[in-house]
Amino acid sequence: MLSKTYSLGIVGVDAIVVEVEVDLMKGLPGFSIIGLPDSVIKESKDRIRSAIENSGFEFPPRNFIVNLAPAGFKKQGANFDLSIALAILHSTNQTEFNPAAIPMAGELSLTGEVRPVRGAIAMAITLYRNGFKKLIVPYENRNEACAVSEIEIYPVKTLEDVIAVFEGRIPVYTPDRSSDWDDPVPDNYPDFSEVCGQESVKRAVEIAAAGHHNLLMYGPPGAGKSMIAKCIPGILPRLSRDKSIETTMVHSIGGKLNYGDGLISLPPFRTPHHTASDIALVGGGKIPGVGEITLAHNGVLFMDEFIEFKNNVLQALRQPLEDNFITVSRAAGTVSFPADFMLVASSNPCQCGFLFDEDVECKCTPMQIKKYFSKIAGPILDRFDIEVYVPRVAYRQLMGKIESEKSLHIKRRVEKAREIQLSRFGENGPEVNSRMSSAMVKKYCYVDEHDSSFLSNAMKRMNLSPRSFFRILKVSRTIADIEGEREVQKSHILEALSYKSLNRYYDV
Ligand SMILES: [Zn+2]
16 A cells, blocks of 8 residues: 655655655565665665564555655655654555645664654744645744744654654644844953953944945954954844744754754854865765854854965855855855855964054065965955954053943844834835845945045055946945945045955055
8 A cells, every 4th residue: 555644754854755655566575675776775674674563553564665756866764764754654554644734854773762853843834835735744843833823833853743743643843933033242252341441443344334334354463353353243133033943944954953942033143164165165076065154154254364374275165255146056056155255364464463563563574474464365255244353451441441332232223224224115125225126225224426536546546446436335325324324425435445455455
């Protein structure tokens, strides 16, 4: 007898509904799985047989053929264990209900326990889009799957629980949503009030956060560049519900979600080490997986000691920085992952680090300086909207009694500037100034002929590429938004220009 169930497979960051068919064939006892399974699925035969027997059922000596459809994509992971087990029980008349009534995903242990899967939230979203109403998930995935409120979630701990769900003995899960949307500034990030002085740097960081602009901080060692970067999550606004679901999806598929977690509502902050490979950073691999830039989607990618990253890694960043997604192609197929992140980088300005320092003399030769800088010059430097020098803080400032502003206050201004951007672009537009198209820049960053030729001349003098033109105007727009000004003014352009000063020093 042919039995059918539904499960879900993961491709990229999406889930696909998979039909699991089990047929009993004539012939010697056997168990084969067809439809492009990976090695993990092929190994599931032993798990499923043990789980069925250890849950009080029989695994009769018959010839089972399991077909996973559609056959067109490579199925990976152990998501299908539950579905295969249920179809086997049905095909051998050990259960009476229709196992196709509720889709399910879960890995079985030898004892019949159900283990968590990756991508539960993507599965719930796909089922909703395809008109399904219910989903059985491993207990650990329950809160994540519940984020899609249109789908009824049934969490299970064992194979016997799954049968209990079909027989109506386990009720639909109702999550505790009271704590869902009111978490404050995460307290594991440092606060800007702990950063002494550095007011001009803080101003640049605030602008970057308000408009989601890429930021490069350069300065001597010990100036506090990474400390400042780590304060950034504390001034970023909470994610909208849509972005929150997107972010949770990529973390779920990347296997970075703590089981039991619900939606991620704060922007992620990723800090890859400079020894990271290009695959670790942008994603890929035999079966394409997500990299750091995708885990930083809707948040911040902080690259400390930017120049120390391998050259191929920096080059691999160029496409996603332009397109806000990354396409990786491998033998198993081509997939696209979202990668709309704010790049924050820190670097020494030269080998010894003291090129612009007021007290310590730089020991590098002009050749060394040029060579050092050439690694980020050109196309990569072009992708930073804001470059800011972080000086060492003088002793008297460190000991000063001047109270520094708290992150929460800065966050309020950032939120206000974001609201202005949201209402300007409307529902279908971008959420932030840095994501404006060229046409939008012309419309919303209008400057008169006089200011426009002033900007062009300044750019020529500062050795800036033509593509910087739009970036400078976008930053000007953000500064105007922070100031609450409707029109972009010359003072805003001047400040934005001051954040593009690196090229000039290196004469490249
Ligand atoms: Zn130096």
